[in-house]
Amino acid sequence: MKSYPFIPDREIPMDPQEGEPFNARAVACRLLRHSRNVALATIDRINGFPYSTVTNLSIEPDGSPVFYMSGLSHHGKNILADNRISMTLAEFNGSDVLRGSRLTLVGCASCLRDHERELSLARYRRKFFRATRYLELNDTLLVRMTVSDLFLNGGPAQYSDDLHLDSIRVSLRGAEMLTRHEEDLISFLEQNPDRLAPFLAKAGGVRRRWRLATIDPEGMDFASEDQNIRIAFNQRITTPEGLLRYLDGIRA
Structure with a gap:
């Protein structure tokens, strides 16, 4: 113990x-x-x-x-x-x-x-x-x-x-590019909601007005006005390009 x-x-x-x-x-x-x-x-x-x-x-x-x-x-x-x-x-x-x-x-x-x-x-x-x-x-x-x-x-x-x-910790080691460009990625995905829709649909969250709040190598956190949800990736992602490829793979 x-x-x-x-x-x-x-x-x-x-x-x-x-x-x-x-x-x-x-x-x-x-x-x-x-x-x-x-x-x-x-x-x-x-x-x-x-x-x-x-x-x-x-x-x-x-x-x-x-x-x-x-x-x-x-x-x-x-x-x-x-x-x-x-x-x-x-x-x-x-x-x-x-x-x-x-x-x-x-x-x-x-x-x-x-x-x-x-x-x-x-x-x-x-x-x-x-x-x-x-x-x-x-x-x-x-x-x-x-x-x-x-x-x-x-x-x-x-x-x-x-x-x-x-x-409860998420290691950011090796994911410096992802964390450095978190703001840009969130802005881009907000302007292209179709890239996120299949990802949210897999978690049953597409019907609510979700806002992407944080991105890390293991998943993304979303918030509505009265609720938070965490959607985990099925693999570790360390770069912006890797995240977009991952989301496009879900859409395919």
């Missing part, structure tokens, strides 16, 4: 026989890429108690969580004083939340700057269409979470102790 840097080890390790088998990595990745909102916990800068709020979630091509933060908010001031945070992603469908899956991430927050901030801000805007009103405020900060550990509860009798950070 792995050890966690922020939470003591269990006195009695979990017996795998006590839970039902399930694809923990797939569940964790689905929660990460499909969740639009998260419970964000910070450490109160005055009294040291846990302070939580709810915010929007944007995911970078490498799987890093990014969120908006007002520098004047209580949780914003907490993070600027102590950057240790955690966030919980859950399947909220209006029913019993304990019957669904929950993923908790533990790590540290850092404010994005300069070119990196602009790229992440563009991805955030593509996922949250009506965000302009608060993103243009003078105290707006965009924050990336560096994940140190993750904890998954897949629902009743579905627990996992063997997930690792690589389970």
Whole structure:
């Protein structure tokens, strides 16, 4: 059983026989890429108690969580004083939340700057269409979470102790051309929606008004006004030309 840097080890390790088998990595990745909102916990800068709020979630091509933060908010001031945070992603469908899956991430927050901030801000805007009103405020900060550990509860009798950070990360090594031209590719595909239609149809998403939000070597993330979906490639793609060939192959 792995050890966690922020939470003591269990006195009695979990017996795998006590839970039902399930694809923990797939569940964790689905929660990460499909969740639009998260419970964000910070450490109160005055009294040291846990302070939580709810915010929007944007995911970078490498799987890093990014969120908006007002520098004047209580949780914003907490993070600027102590950057240790955690966030919980859950399947909220209006029913019993304990019957669904929950993923908790533990790590540290850092404010994005300069070119990196602009790229992440563009991805955030593509996922949250009506965000302009608060993103243009003078105290707006965009924050990336560096994940140190993750904890998954897949629902009743579905627990996992063997997930690792690589389970939710996407390696960008060798895909520099793809990531460098992400903005240009998205613009091109928005102007040529017929190139994406067969790809979306395979995921059953063609009927909604989807906006392409991010591209990475393992798949593409799409957002509508109230939902995110992740569509994975069946092979690793590392160049713009490779992506267009892949999409044309689906159309053929």
